Amino acid sequence: MTVAAGQTRTPLPHRGRAIVLGAVLPALLLGGACALVLSWRDRLPDPVAVHWGISGVDRTGSFAELVAPMLILGLATLVVTATLSIVSGRSALNRRMIVGISAGMAAMYAVLLVGMCWVQLDVPTAEQAGDPGATIALGLLALAVVGAVAGALAGSDPPQAATGELPADAARLPLGPTETAVWIRTVTAARSWLLWTLVVVVLAGSAILGVLTGQWWLIPILAATAALVAATTSWSVRVDARGLTARGLYGWPRIRVPADEVERADAITIAPFAEFGGWGLRTDVRGRTGLVVRKGPAISIQRTGGRVVVVTVPDAERGAALLNTVAVRARTPMPDGGSSSGGPLA
Known part of the structure; x- marks a missing residue:
């Protein structure tokens, strides 16, 4: 950045x-x-x-x-x-x-x-x-x-509220002074069936190997690995008055970007292997954090402290626009002082 x-x-x-x-x-x-x-x-x-x-x-x-x-x-x-x-x-x-x-x-x-x-x-x-x-x-x-x-033990991020104005060219979702909105999308890994086929083959192979060698510890370890893979194949992405939250299949892992730490959000197109070296929870050579489960549209969020988060998700343009809108509101409280998340966007 x-x-x-x-x-x-x-x-x-x-x-x-x-x-x-x-x-x-x-x-x-x-x-x-x-x-x-x-x-x-x-x-x-x-x-x-x-x-x-x-x-x-x-x-x-x-x-x-x-x-x-x-x-x-x-x-x-x-x-x-x-x-x-x-x-x-x-x-x-x-x-x-x-x-x-x-x-x-x-x-x-x-x-x-x-x-x-x-x-x-x-x-x-x-x-x-x-x-x-x-x-x-x-x-x-x-x-x-x-x-x-x-x-x-590596430490959490300290709160770093944005102090500057959101750039004028950052897309916004038009909302009335007291209107609120919620944007929710689900993103699933491309060709997830192929991944699950591989998981089943590996588990079956470990069971056979366990029978032949007596190394039964392979089965629980690979089963735990399969459960972890499942957690990262499907994500729910939500933008509301609090910011952006992405949750894995079991509600974990979770990525949260508070609205008051958003400097701007943009819709971009991601090539997972070329930019992040693969799929899943990733980091690239520029220090961006990526939730990259498929090629295509994504929301790129510039956060305070020089941090950048990229989330691949359908309808990224509207999600980014709403995130910019709630980021502006996080800097300027609503007239009634409310923070309701409001109704969902179609």
Whole structure:
């Protein structure tokens, strides 16, 4: 977003938390895991197990072959996510996502690195190494728990009410002095049937794999993932006197833009992959927060603090116009002092 001449771009909120949770904590997790497995080097067989199949260990190799891939992946991920944690995160949603991914991924790699070595401690030969199934399950659990906690601790956005006038060229919905309105639309992911087909195939495959290997933990983890996917395939978007609110299938996740923080809203056209690198709750290289479930019309909202939110939704022109209207009213109270949300728009 371009800052007008004479305006000062506000500093990133909660930057200290973002650095600690998104860069320092992941580095400590990976560094601690690396130090621990190095201290175990003399207690591991030579060669070590580096791959497991349905019937157990099916490939052996050097200690470096076991440790290096996980460590390289972890460090490469850390470089990207730690950098994003430090230089981005102007909005709470972006900050929570980036910090949560950074800490969660580091925790997962740390658990996997330690676990793959732990199942081989003090065994005479690599072929006698234990089953790593529990390690993988713990790694995924660490990803979810550590990521969720780090994201929750990343900090909320402080209230930042707009002080300037809404630009004259921002479209508005004509309403009488005491008239109010509500605009509600539902947006569903394009080709959601294809996504659900993939989910069913993956769940069926995990059940079969569970029968063959005894790794039943795959089923609840993938079922939880399917439930999360369902939450983001259909959204209800509402604009009323309070601003814009978008809710997922279960009422969560939720995105809210208060009317008094809207600097302007515009109807635009979005190409999800080209602009956001995919679909879902996203952030792009410009720091925009995107609720991007399909190609086409969207409402782009410029918020105070240099934040931008993009929501793909049908009838974006009217939704943006009403949002601009309620943003003006949030700066100038109604004559009767009321804040009724009024009747729905067709």
